Amino acid sequence: MELRIFTEPQQGASYDDLLTLAQATETLGFDAFFRSDHYLRMGDGDPLPGPTDAWTTLAGLARETSRIRLGTLVTSATFRHPGVLAIQVAQVDQMSGGRVELGLGAGWFADEHAAYGIPFPPKRFGLLTEQLEIVSGLWGTPVGERFSFAGEHYTLTDSPALPKPVQRLAQDPARAGVPIIVGGHGPRRTPALAARFASEFNTAFAPKNEIAARFAAVRDACTAVGRDPDDLVYSAALVLCAGADDAEVSRRAARIGxxxxxxxxxxxxxxxxxxxxxxxxxxKAGATRVYLQVLDLHDLDHLDLVAREVAPQLG
Incomplete structure (x- = not known):
């Protein structure tokens, strides 16, 4: 079982806060440091210091870490044009020496779009589908060839499809380059997207008794398109609240409300x-990777406890 640390910086964190936590993640032996991609705090509370951009942050962390994987859960398809996103992610992959992963989703938080003037169309699944087609297409186009795309939302003409990521995952052009993570709760369309484009399917904050069924739907979707279901990683993201005893669990729970x-x-x-x-x-439900959502980014002892007392017991 791989354990990854997953953060929500929009709730109140600076780049320095994230750097400290990412370096602790690396030192303590976790597999990866991931962050959300949001531009507005959710709920009440102090809005300072304000949002940090996900891919700007990851570019910095790429140069200040050496081992851990880095990525987003998840980048919203509404935030960036796919050609620009492909360039950004490929560049951060180069800066990290090939340690980047891209979680990509349709976006859902209308208020952050209104706050920063970002268009938020009511129907976004087609937008996400085309972004996956374009990003994977740009990365999968052989050097020296051109990539074009004509869709309902985006048109690319004779793109040189550069730069390339350091990572080259497969000969299949649909899945060459940086690992793509697809997740969601939909019973049909999301599993189908994962089967087409993803290296990993993630179910975030699902009821635990539903996780196996969600994985099964993706496995069925892979079989339907002739892809080996075991070709994907199956992961879950859930909030972490650990304590050496019940009292410490209660204290940490209280600090995150x-x-x-x-x-x-x-x-x-x-x-x-x-x-x-x-x-x-x-x-047992099928997860081989778990993202531990850490909501108190200043509690490094929390990570240390899991690294010392939990990780050594995992197979």
Whole structure:
């Protein structure tokens, strides 16, 4: 089981905060540091210091870490034109020495679009589909050849399809380049997108008893298009709240405004022994990778506890 740290910087974090946490993630032996891609705080609270741009942040972290994977859960298709996104991600991949992954989704938070003047069309699945086609197409086009695309939302004409990422995952042009993560809750269209474009399918904050069924839908979608279902990584993202004892679990839950019982039911929460059991349940459902959503970015002891008391018990 791989453990990755997943952050929500829009809730109040500077680049320096993220750098400290990313370097702790690396030092403590976790597999990756991921962040959300949002431009507005959710809920009440101090809005300072304001948002940080996901790919600007990851470019900085690429130069200040050396081992961990870096990526987004998830970049919104509404934020960037796909040609620009392909260039940005390929460049950060080069800056990191080939450690970047792209989570890409349709976007959902209307308020952040209104706050910063970003168009938010009511129907976005077609937008996402074309972005996946274009980004993977640009990365998969052989050097020296050109890429063109004519869709409902985007048109690209004779693109040199440069720069290329450092990573070259497969001979299949649809999946060459930086690993793409697709996730969501849809029963048909999202699994079909994952089967076409993704290296990984992620289910975020799903009820734990539904995760196996969501993975099964993706596996069925892969079979339907002639792709080996085992070619994908299957992962889950859940909030983390660990403590050496019940009192510490309660203190950490209080600091993020959550109830310990609710977190135990919906997240990866409790004492190290409880968390090991929860991760075993997720593995039984088919997950080989778990993103631990860390909401208190200043509590480095939280990560240290998981690294010392949980990670060594995982197979």
């Amino acid at each position: 959550r109830d310990p019982a609710e977190l135990r039911a919906s997240g990866v929460a409790g004492t190290p022994a409880e968390i090991v059991d929860t991760l075993a349940e997720l593995a």
